[in-house]
Amino acid sequence: MARGSKSMVSTPIIIVNFKAYLEGTGESGLRLAKAAERVWMETGVTIGIAPPSTDIGLLASSLKIPIFAQHMDAVVPGSYTGHVTAEAIKGAGAVGTLLNHSEKRLRMADIQACVERARQADLMTVLCSNNPPVSSACAALGPDFIAIEPPELIGTGIPVSKAQPEVITGSIESVRRVNPAVQVICGAGISKGEDIKAAIRLGTAGVLLASGVVKAKDPEAVLLEMAMNAKP
Amino acid sequence: MARGSKSMVSTPIIIVNFKAYLEGTGESGLRLAKAAERVWMETGVTIGIAPPSTDIGLLASSLKIPIFAQHMDAVVPGSYTGHVTAEAIKGAGAVGTLLNHSEKRLRMADIQACVERARQADLMTVLCSNNPPVSSACAALGPDFIAIEPPELIGTGIPVSKAQPEVITGSIESVRRVNPAVQVICGAGISKGEDIKAAIRLGTAGVLLASGVVKAKDPEAVLLEMAMNAKP
Amino acid sequence: MARGSKSMVSTPIIIVNFKAYLEGTGESGLRLAKAAERVWMETGVTIGIAPPSTDIGLLASSLKIPIFAQHMDAVVPGSYTGHVTAEAIKGAGAVGTLLNHSEKRLRMADIQACVERARQADLMTVLCSNNPPVSSACAALGPDFIAIEPPELIGTGIPVSKAQPEVITGSIESVRRVNPAVQVICGAGISKGEDIKAAIRLGTAGVLLASGVVKAKDPEAVLLEMAMNAKP
Amino acid sequence: MARGSKSMVSTPIIIVNFKAYLEGTGESGLRLAKAAERVWMETGVTIGIAPPSTDIGLLASSLKIPIFAQHMDAVVPGSYTGHVTAEAIKGAGAVGTLLNHSEKRLRMADIQACVERARQADLMTVLCSNNPPVSSACAALGPDFIAIEPPELIGTGIPVSKAQPEVITGSIESVRRVNPAVQVICGAGISKGEDIKAAIRLGTAGVLLASGVVKAKDPEAVLLEMAMNAKP
Numbered sequence: 001m002a003r004g005s006k007s008m009v010s011t012p013i014i015i016v017n018f019k020a021y022l023e024g025t026g027e028s029g030l031r032l033a034k035a036a037e038r039v040w041m042e043t044g045v046t047i048g049i050a051p052p053s054t055d056i057g058l059l060a061s062s063l064k065i066p067i068f069a070q071h072m073d074a075v076v077p078g079s080y081t082g083h084v085t086a087e088a089i090k091g092a093g094a095v096g097t098l099l100n101h102s103e104k105r106l107r108m109a110d111i112q113a114c115v116e117r118a119r120q121a122d123l124m125t126v127l128c129s130n131n132p133p134v135s136s137a138c139a140a141l142g143p144d145f146i147a148i149e150p151p152e153l154i155g156t157g158i159p160v161s162k163a164q165p166e167v168i169t170g171s172i173e174s175v176r177r178v179n180p181a182v183q184v185i186c187g188a189g190i191s192k193g194e195d196i197k198a199a200i201r202l203g204t205a206g207v208l209l210a211s212g213v214v215k216a217k218d219p220e221a222v223l224l225e226m227a228m229n230a231k232p
Numbered sequence: 233m234a235r236g237s238k239s240m241v242s243t244p245i246i247i248v249n250f251k252a253y254l255e256g257t258g259e260s261g262l263r264l265a266k267a268a269e270r271v272w273m274e275t276g277v278t279i280g281i282a283p284p285s286t287d288i289g290l291l292a293s294s295l296k297i298p299i300f301a302q303h304m305d306a307v308v309p310g311s312y313t314g315h316v317t318a319e320a321i322k323g324a325g326a327v328g329t330l331l332n333h334s335e336k337r338l339r340m341a342d343i344q345a346c347v348e349r350a351r352q353a354d355l356m357t358v359l360c361s362n363n364p365p366v367s368s369a370c371a372a373l374g375p376d377f378i379a380i381e382p383p384e385l386i387g388t389g390i391p392v393s394k395a396q397p398e399v400i401t402g403s404i405e406s407v408r409r410v411n412p413a414v415q416v417i418c419g420a421g422i423s424k425g426e427d428i429k430a431a432i433r434l435g436t437a438g439v440l441l442a443s444g445v446v447k448a449k450d451p452e453a454v455l456l457e458m459a460m461n462a463k464p
Numbered sequence: 465m466a467r468g469s470k471s472m473v474s475t476p477i478i479i480v481n482f483k484a485y486l487e488g489t490g491e492s493g494l495r496l497a498k499a500a501e502r503v504w505m506e507t508g509v510t511i512g513i514a515p516p517s518t519d520i521g522l523l524a525s526s527l528k529i530p531i532f533a534q535h536m537d538a539v540v541p542g543s544y545t546g547h548v549t550a551e552a553i554k555g556a557g558a559v560g561t562l563l564n565h566s567e568k569r570l571r572m573a574d575i576q577a578c579v580e581r582a583r584q585a586d587l588m589t590v591l592c593s594n595n596p597p598v599s600s601a602c603a604a605l606g607p608d609f610i611a612i613e614p615p616e617l618i619g620t621g622i623p624v625s626k627a628q629p630e631v632i633t634g635s636i637e638s639v640r641r642v643n644p645a646v647q648v649i650c651g652a653g654i655s656k657g658e659d660i661k662a663a664i665r666l667g668t669a670g671v672l673l674a675s676g677v678v679k680a681k682d683p684e685a686v687l688l689e690m691a692m693n694a695k696p
Numbered sequence: 697m698a699r700g701s702k703s704m705v706s707t708p709i710i711i712v713n714f715k716a717y718l719e720g721t722g723e724s725g726l727r728l729a730k731a732a733e734r735v736w737m738e739t740g741v742t743i744g745i746a747p748p749s750t751d752i753g754l755l756a757s758s759l760k761i762p763i764f765a766q767h768m769d770a771v772v773p774g775s776y777t778g779h780v781t782a783e784a785i786k787g788a789g790a791v792g793t794l795l796n797h798s799e800k801r802l803r804m805a806d807i808q809a810c811v812e813r814a815r816q817a818d819l820m821t822v823l824c825s826n827n828p829p830v831s832s833a834c835a836a837l838g839p840d841f842i843a844i845e846p847p848e849l850i851g852t853g854i855p856v857s858k859a860q861p862e863v864i865t866g867s868i869e870s871v872r873r874v875n876p877a878v879q880v881i882c883g884a885g886i887s888k889g890e891d892i893k894a895a896i897r898l899g900t901a902g903v904l905l906a907s908g909v910v911k912a913k914d915p916e917a918v919l920l921e922m923a924m925n926a927k928p
Contacts, residue, residue, distance in 0.1 A: 020312040026289075026323025053316060054301070054324035057258075058289030069286070071314025079387050079443065080252040082303025082336035084285060091258025092286035104314035105571040108564060112598045134576045136604035140642060141597055155311050178604060178642060211311065332804060339801040344830045366808045368836035372874060373829055410836060410874060484776040490753075490787025517780060518765070518788035521722075522753030533750070535778025543851050543907065544716040546767025546800035548749060555722025556750035568778035619775050675775065 006095050006124050008046070008066045011183060012230045013206035014196065015048040015068060015126065015147075016223070017098065021214045029055050030062075035220035037065040045227040046206075050098055053084055060093025068126065069097035072118065074110035086114075086121035096124030098208075099143065102151040108137070115141050126185070126208065135171035139178040146175055146184050147208040153188035155211050160188040161198035168202045191222070193229030200230065238327050238356050240278070240298045243415060244462045245438035246428065247280040247300060247358065247379075248455070249330065253446045261287050262294075267452035268445075269297040277459040278438075282330055285316055292325025300358065301329035304350065306342035318346075318353035328356030330440075331375065334383040340369070347373050358417070358440065364402035371410035378407055378416050379440040385420035387443050392420040393430035404435045423454070425461030432462065470559050470588050472510070472530045475647060476694045477670035478660065479512040479532060479590065479611075480687070481562065485678045493519050494526075499684035501529040507691040510670075514562055517548055524557025532590065533561035536582065538574035550578075550585035560588030562672075563607065566615040572601070579605050590649070590672065596634035603642035610639055610648050611672040617652035619675050624652040625662035636667045655686070657693030664694065702791050702820050704742070704762045707879060708926045709902035710892065711744040711764060711822065711843075712919070713794065717910045725751050726758075731916035732909075733761040741923040742902075746794055749780055756789025764822065765793035768814065770806035782810075782817035792820030794904075795839065798847040804833070811837050822881070822904065828866035835874035842871055842880050843904040849884035851907050856884040857894035868899045887918070889925030896926065 016036055018024025024032055029051050040047040050068040051059055060067050073083040089097055099114050100106045106114065111127065118125045119142075127143035129135040130151055138146045148171040153160050160168060172184045183205040190196060191212030199207050207226075216222040248268055250256025256264055261283050272279040282300040283291055292299050305315040321329055331346050332338045338346065343359065350357045351374075359375035361367040362383055370378045380403040385392050392400060404416050415437040422428060423444030431439050439458075448454040480500055482488025488496055493515050504511040514532040515523055524531050537547040553561055563578050564570045570578065575591065582589045583606075591607035593599040594615055602610045612635040617624050624632060636648045647669040654660060655676030663671050671690075680686040712732055714720025720728055725747050736743040746764040747755055756763050769779040785793055795810050796802045802810065807823065814821045815838075823839035825831040826847055834842045844867040849856050857864060868880050879901040886892060887908030895903050903922075912918040 017313060020307060020309050020315050020317045020320065022309040022319060025309065025317070025320045029323075050313075052320040052324075053285040053314075054288045054320045054326075056286045056289075057291075058293055058324070061290055069314075075252060077252050077254040077257065080335050081249060081282075081330065081333040082285075082301075083252050085252045085257070087254060088252065088257045088284040088286045091261075092284075092290070094286075098313065100572060101313040102573075103312050105573055107569040108572040108575055108601060109566075109569055109594050109598055111572055112595070112601065116597075130573050131576070133580075133605055134573055136642070137572060137576065137601040140600035140604055140638075174604075178600070334805075337803040337805055340796060340804040340807055340833060341798075341801055341826050341830055343804055344827070344833065348829075362805050363808070365812075365837055366805055368874070369804060369808065369833040372832035372836055372870075406836075410832075481777060484771060484773050484779050484781045484784065486773040486783060489773065489781070489784045493787075514777075516784040516788075517749040517778075518752045518784045518790075520750045520753075521755075522757055522788070525754055533778075539716060541716050541718040541721065544799050545713060545746075545794065545797040545906075546749075546765075547716050549716045549721070551718060552716065552721045552748040552750045555725075556748075556754070558750075562777065565777040567776050674777075 006122060009048065009095060009124060010046050011205040012200055013046040013048060013185065014226060014230060015050060015208045016213050017050045017070065017208060017210040018052060018214055019210050020052060024214050025052050026055065030059065032214065032219055033059050033063055033065060036223060037063055039220060039223045039227050040065055043227040045230050047227065056094050057092035067094040069094050070101065071104045072097040072099060072114050074113035086117045086123055090121045090123055096126060098126045098128060100128045102128060102130060102149060102154060112141050115143050129171065131167060132170035132174045136174040136178050139175040139182045142179060143182060146182055147187050148184060149187035149208065156189050157191055158189040159195040160186055161195055161202060165202055168204060172203045193225045196226050197229045238354060241280065241327060241356060242278050243437040244432055245278040245280060245417065246458060246462060247282060247440045248445050249282045249302065249440060249442040250284060250446055251442050252284060256446050257284050258287065262291065264446065264451055265291050265295055265297060268455060269295055271452060271455045271459050272297055275459040277462050279459065288326050289324035299326040301326050302333065303336045304329040304331060304346050306345035318349045318355055322353045322355055328358060330358045330360060332360045334360060334362060334381060334386060344373050347375050361403065363399060364406045367403035368406040368410050371407040371414050374411060375414060378414055379419050380416060381419040381440065388421050389423055390421040391427035392418055393427055393434060397434055400434045400436060425457045428458050429461045438462065470586065473512065473559060473588060474510050475669040476664055477510040477512060477649065478690060478694060479514060479672045480677050481534065481672060481674040482513060482515045482678055483674050484516060488678050489516050490519065494523065496678065496683055497523050497527055497529060500687060501527050503684060503687045503691050504529055509691040509694050511691065520558050521556035531558040533558050534565065535568045536561040536563060536578050538577035550581045550587055554585045554587055560590060562590045562592060564592045566592060566594060566613060566618060576605050579607050593635065595631060596638045599635035600638040600642050603639040603646050606643060607646060610646055611651050612648060613651040613672065620653050621655055622653040623659035624650055625659055625666060629666055632666045632668060657689045660690050661693045670694065702818060705744065705791060705820060706742050707901040708896055709742040709744060709881065710922060710926060711746060711904045712909050713746045713766065713904060713906040714748060714910055715906050716748060720910050721748050722751065726755065728910065728915055729755050729759055729761060732919060733759055735916060735919045735923050736761055739923040741926050743923065752790050753788035763790040765790050766797065767800045768793040768795060768810050770809035782813045782819055786817045786819055792822060794822045794824060796824045798824060798826060798845060798850060808837050811839050825867065827863060828870045831867035832870040832874050835871040835878050838875060839878060842878055843883050844880060845883040845904065852885050853887055854885040855891035856882055857891055857898060859885065861898055864898045864900060889921045892922050893925045902926065
C-alpha cells in the first residue's frame with residue numbers, strides 16, 4: 001500500500017482535527033498522532049488525523065495513519081507565497097484535505113476549484129457545511145465527504161447528534177437528492193462513544209472531531225472508546 | 233547551536249522563497265534545500281530558505297540551514313483550523329517567517345500581532361513592503377527585516393536594484409527615520425550576482441528572491457555565484 | 465406599484481452593472497440611469513441597473529427603474545462598519561442585489577445566508593457563477609437568478625453566447641436538475657443585440673452586462689438595440 | 697462653501713458612525729442625520745456622520761453636515777464590482793472616509809493606497825488603530841486623523857478615556873514622533889459628555905462613537921450634551 005494512499009480510508013471514519021492546539025502541534029502532535037495510529041491498528045476503524053500544515057511532511061514520513069491537511073488553497077503550483085497546493089499536500093504524504101472549515105471558510109468558486117484539483121492530485125476531500133441548504137450546494141460540487149458542523153456547537157461538548165439531529169438528517173437527505181455518491185459525516189460537540197454511535201445511527205459515515213480528543217486528559221482512551229462504538 | 237536558532241542568521245543574507253513552485257515542493261524541495269545548504273556551508277554567507285509549510289518540519293529534521301515560513305497567522309494556539317501559528321512554525325524547527333508577502337498581504341493589525349507573537353516565540357520576522365511609505369509603517373512595527381519588493385517587478389528578471397533603485401534607497405531612509413534597528417533587504421527580479429552586489433551597494437543587508445534560483449536550470453550554481461558576490 | 469418593488473421585474477431581463485466605472489458614478493451614473501430608464505419605458509423590456517452603493521438611495525429617490533446593489537454582506541443589522549445589509553439595500557429603494565460577482569467572490573456559507581436574508585427583506589438575488597458545477601451549487605441555494613459569467617471573458621467583447629455556448633447550456637441543465645425554479649441569465653462579452661438574441665435562444669432569461677453599455681459612446685443607443693433584440 | 701468640502705471640518709470633532717444599525721439606516725438614518733445637523737448648527741462643534749454607503753448620496757443631497765464613508769476600497773475607478781472608490785465617495789457628496797475600522801480591517805498596502813487615493817480625490821481620512829504600535833504605523837501613512845479604538849471596548853459603554861487612558865496617550869506620543877501633522881481622536885465606549893471631555897483633556901482632537909448616540913433613546917439630547925462638553 002503506497003504512502004498516503006486513499007485506499008487506507010474506509011468507513012466508518014473518525015477524523016481528528018488537531019486545529020492549532022498546542023496539544024496537536026510539534027512534539028505533542030507527534031505523540032497524539034502515534035496514539036491515534038495505535039487505536040486504528042488495534043480496532044481496524046479508520047482514523048484520520050488533520051495536524052497543522054507545518055507537521056504534515058514529518059508525520060507522514062514516520063507514520064502510516066491517514067493524514068489530512070486542514071485547508072487547501074485553490075491555486076496551481078507557481079508564484080504563490082503562503083499558499084497550500086494540492087501538490088504540496090500530496091507531496092508531503094497526506095491522503096486528503098479538509099475544506100471550508102467554519103474557521104477557514106472558502107469562497108464558492110474556490111471550493112469547486114479545490115475539489116477538482118484535489119481529485120486530479122488523488123486527494124480525498126472533506127468539505128465542511130453548516131446547514132442543509134449549504135450541504136446541498138456542497139454535494140453539487142462532488143467532494144468525497146461532507147462534514148456537517150453547526151458552528152455554534154463547535155467546542156461546546158454538546159453533540160450535534162443530540163442537540164440538532166434534524167440538521168444531520170436534513171443534510172443527508174439534501175445531499176442524497178443532489179449527489180448520492182457523497183458521504184456525510186458530522187461534527188461539533190462529539191466527545192464520547194455514544195455520540196458517534198448516535199451519529200452513525202442517524203445515517204452518517206462517521207465523525208469529525210477536535211477538542212473532545214485533542215484536549216482530553218487521555219486522548220488514546222477517549223479515541224479507543226469512540227472507535228469501539230463506531231464498529232458495526 | 234540549537235535547532236532552528238536565530239543565531240544562525242547573520243548579514244548579508246540571501247533568502248530563497250520556494251513559493252508554491254513544484255521545484256520547491258516535496259522531494260524536489262528537499263533537493264533544492266540541500267543545494268542551498270551546501271552553498272551556505274561553502275561560502276559562509278547566510279542563506280535562508282522558505283519552503284511550503286507542509287515541508288517545514290521534515291526539512292528542519294534533516295537539515296541545518298535556517299528555515300523561514302512563508303506566512304504566519306495572527307492567532308494564538310487554540311481553536312483555529314488551517315492557520316499557521318508562531319508555535320507551529322517554531323515547533324517545526326524554523327527560525328523565522330516571511331510576513332505580508334505581496335502574494336499574501338496581511339491586515340495591519342494582524343501584522344503588528346504577528347511581529348509581537350513571533351518575537352515571543354523567538355522567531356525572526358521578514359516583513360514585506362511595496363514602497364517607501366509602507367516601509368515606514370512597517371518599520372514602526374519593529375520586525376527584524378523589511379523586504380522591499382515592488383510587486384510589478386516580481387518574477388520579471390528585471391532587478392529592482394537596477395529598475396527602481398530609488399525605491400530601495402527611499403525605503404532605507406524611511407526605515408532609518410522611524411526605526412534604525414530594522415534592516416532592509418530587497419527583492420523582485422534578482423537573479424544574478426551583480427544584482428545582489430548592487431543591492432548591497434545601495435545599503436541593503438541582502439536579498440529575498442524566488443524564481444531566479446528555484447526555476448533556474450542549476451539552482452546551486454546560481455546561488456553560489458550570488459553568495460560569492462554577496463561577500464564583503 | 466411600490467417603490468423598489470420586485471413586481472417591476474419580468475423576463476427577459478437586461479441588467480447593467482455600472483461597476484466602479486466613472487461613467488457609472490455620481491452625475492454620470494445618474495445620466496446613464498436615466499437613459500436606461502427611457503429604454504425600459506420605450507421597449508417594455510425589463511432593464512435593471514446596478515450602480516455603486518453610494519448612489520443607490522439617491523437614484524432610487526428620483527427614478528423608477530429597478531435598481532440592484534452590486535454586493536451584499538451576510539450580516540444582520542447591528543455593529544458592523546462598512547458592510548451592506550439587506551435592510552440598507554431595501555431601505556435605499558433597490559429591488560435586489562448581485563451576489564458573488566467574480567470581482568467580489570463570497571464564501572459559500574455567506575452566499576446561503578445572503579440569499580436567505582435577501583428573501584426575508586423581499587429582495588431579489590442574482591447569484592453569479594463561473595461554470596456548470598458552481599451553477600449547480602448555486603441552484604441548491606435558491607436564488608431568483610443565476611448569472612453565468614466565465615471570468616476570462618469579462619470585459620473582452622467576446623460574447624459568452626458565441627465563445628462558450630456549452631457553459632451556458634451546461635449551466636442551464638445543471639440548474640434545472642437541482643432547482644428548476646431558478647432562472648439563468650448570462651454575462652461576459654455581451655455588447656450587441658445579436659449577443660442577447662443568442663443568449664435567449666440558448667435558453668437564458670436575459671443578460672448581465674457592464675462595459676458593453678457603460679463604456680459605450682452612446683449607451684442609450686446600444687441598450688435600445690439590445691432591448692429590441694431581447695423582445696420575444 | 698462647496699458641497700462635501702473639507703473646509704467644513706474643524707476640531708474638536710465628533711464623528712458618529714451609524715454602522716449597520718437599523719436606527720442609522722434609510723428613513724431612520726435620515727432622521728438621525730438631521731438631528732446631528734441641528735446639534736452642529738446649534739453648538740458650532742463639528743459633527744460628522746458615517747452612514748451606510750447606500751445612503752450617502754441621498755443624505756448629501758439634502759443635508760449640509762459633513763458625511764464620511766464607513767469604508768473605502770483601494771481600487772481605481774474601473775472594472776470592479778461591489779467596491780467603494782474614492783471617486784464614488786466624493787461624487788456622492790461625502791467629505792471623507794473611515795478606514796480600517798476594527799469591523800472592516802484593511803491590508804497595510806491597501807491602507808497606504810487608500811490614504812493616497814483619498815488625498816488625490818480631496819477626501820479626509822480617519823484611519824482606525826487599536827494600540828500604540830499600530831498608531832505609529834498608521835501615522836507613517838499620513839492620514840488626516842487616527843482614531844484609536846481598543847476593539848475590546850467597542851460597544852461596551854466603558855469609555856477608553858477612563859479604562860485605558862495610556863492607550864490614548866501612548867498613541868498620541870507614538871503618532872507625534874512619526875508624523876506630528878496627524879491628529880488623534882479616540883473611540884470605544886464613549887457615551888457621555890464627560891467621556892469626550894476626558895478624551896480632549898488627554899490630548900485628542902475629538903471622538904469617534906457609534907452606539908452611544910445611534911442606539912440612544914434621544915440621540916439628539918445625547919449628542920447635544922457631548923457637543924457642549926467638547927467646546928473649549
